[in-house]
Amino acid sequence: MVHLADGVLLLAIDRLKGERSERSLFHVLNGKRSATTLQDAFFYDLEPIFGLFPYTKYDYEKLLASLEKRGWLNRSSFTLTEAGAMLASPEAVRDLFDRLGGEQRDYATMTWKRLSLFIQTFMSLEHTRTFYPVQADRHAERWVKQVVRTERDWRPLIQSFHEELETALDSIGDPYATAVVYRFTGAFETGYTYEQIASLLDVDARTARLYFLAGWSALLNQLPEDAKLRGFSSGLTTERMTLSARESYDLFAAGRTFHQVQSIRRLRTSTIEDHVVEMAMYLESFPLDQFVPTEQIALVEQLREADSWALKPVFDQIETISYYQIRLVFARLKRGETFV
């Protein structure tokens, strides 16, 4: 039996085009915030699944072995077989994949934990029902404890939460709406496990989980700026840039040169370079020509093999360029800029 969730993982492998290793994908699935992994996710369109499949090494190995055994994966080249590619190709797979949103500093996860725990706590208190907390996260617990204790007129606010959820989910539609709503726990109804949601939606449990993640991510995106529910994300950020890169960026933005930034931060050249690459990947506008000579920028663009983000072929053809500089140009190309 093949499920959408299998397709999503196969598509992830497919998107790496055989240019990255098994381990690269492992780190993307686990959401490792290292320069290389962030770049892999960015260049190979894996940001939607970043951090959403926290496998252990052991389970990841089992997964790959089973994909190979089912005839979908060539492990030596880390590419899909024809059969595997076929399973990764349906529109439904790509659609689900791109809806997943990816983990961004726990923004989606933590917002969910806070909201679900708050609703359960508040409604249980309201109905004077004892309850068994659905979330075991201590940060979320503490946050909810503080919020619940504050004196305010809760009822109209709860009503707004309800309306905002319903409006957003209405536009997102099923199966996502069902997957999200049935995860909530109230005073009298306990949320469903992914297995139970799966049987409601007639899919397997892993796919049900992805429907929930996709629905929740879409919901957060749909909420209007002034939505009351946004309070549950307070103090959280969706920024993809690492904190360290952000610090370097602030110095660059204040007019410091590369060397000044490096001596202030006392970091290695390669580390600051990684920060600049992050800036190139995530900033709306980026002064590329300050880091790469203009004529080389165009050259890199021309020499890049269509549909590939492999650095070496370009590096081999230009004598006076570094991998770091190629990465910077690639990052802007990936963002849709063009220099030729």
Added chain:
Amino acid sequence: MYEKTLKRVFGYDSFREGQRDVIEAVADGQDVLAIMPTGAGKSLTFQLPSYIKNAGLTIIVSPLLSLIEDQMLHIRERGERGVARLTSMETLEEKQDILNHLKRYRFLYLSPEQLAVPHVTRALARTPIQMLVVDEAHCISQWGHEFRPEYARLGELRKQLGSPQCMAVTATAPEAVKKDIIEKLALFNPAQFVHSANRPEIRLIVERLTTEQKLPRLVELVREIPKPAVVYTATRREAESLAFSLEDALFYHGGMSTEDRRLVQSQFLRDEVSVMVCTSAFGMGVNKDNVRSVIHFQLPATLEAYMQEIGRAGRDGNPAFAVLLYAEGDERIQQFLIDQQYPKEKDIRVAYFERENGTSLSQLPRLLRLNEEDPVFGLLKQMLSERTLTGAIDWVKERKRDRYRQLGQMIDYALIKTCRRDYLLRYFSEQPVDQEPCCDVCGPITFPENEQVVSKNVTDWKHRLSRIFSFD
């Protein structure tokens, strides 16, 4: 007066057997040693006196984080907020905050290590303490099967706290261990309570079947028996597949996410699902009084485990059923699971050989095709540092032999043609009892009419959302 407190704080109408005597001794200010099987309601015996005397903090020392977490959850569940814990899980600031406001709390849980931290001991010594409770007290004794060195200092720490009243609780304690507990904790002429392991409300049944008959019989049995019911099995995979074959059943095992585990437990506690199929991971601290039946689809590894698992039935004192489905050869799964918990002799030899030839410890898992986080590898590492090669091999052989012997006793329970209750009680060094109804050997057991306890509500998501947000 005790009954009033019992009703007001805990919501129960009457005490379970033996609880009242313990509580009276505790309220009377005596040191207490209580040997009570899991599920006999021992936590109530040290909690209730706190509400009667209101004479300060009750400190509970417990060796396991998960036990502390479960107990706290249950205390909070009934609305008590005056409970805190000091374990390795709290940040420094959190700990300090708790220590600065000890007056806020009625119950404080901590690990023995935390109690031994000097400024923790000092802070506690300055606050009024009603009682010091030592949970799993058998850990203090070198004679016990779970000796913990951290427990050895508890006697001295008790003195530093001003020698408050002390209660030691454990599920099992042979004579030598009992003596050790009393001496090491310096219990003064303690009132001793030994509960029978017998659970008269549970009827014991074994059905011998062929392997092919087991699944169809389980499906049928789950329809017949009173519910809520727990079905125990040996592996995660089997827990999942059985749950799919049964009506209104969910599975529970250690491989699930925390959130899903909590959802399943909550549904079961609230009677939203009537059958839980699980591995032995389920049950630690699950306080559900109205479980009517426990079915074992596979043998547990020991009689202690079996008693503990069937002990989850009938906690409300009403009739309950324990059914073991046994087919010849079932023990192979447990044998396999036991073998898996120890490194193979071949691997031990390879590991010692490689280490002698300079291979680093970190390369071993790959060479042996072991998961680094596998406890087996942990065991292997420990053996490498503590034992010679032959010593290690002998140790494993001996441990396995011991475990097989215990499994053999479990199989005997399924095979005997005499009273099953007698067999269990004899195993726990107790006198046989005469009771009616008892077990399938003593006389036929019939299941009462099944009443529907579970309410099901599947609607479209908008209705569901409205119900969750409803104030009515």
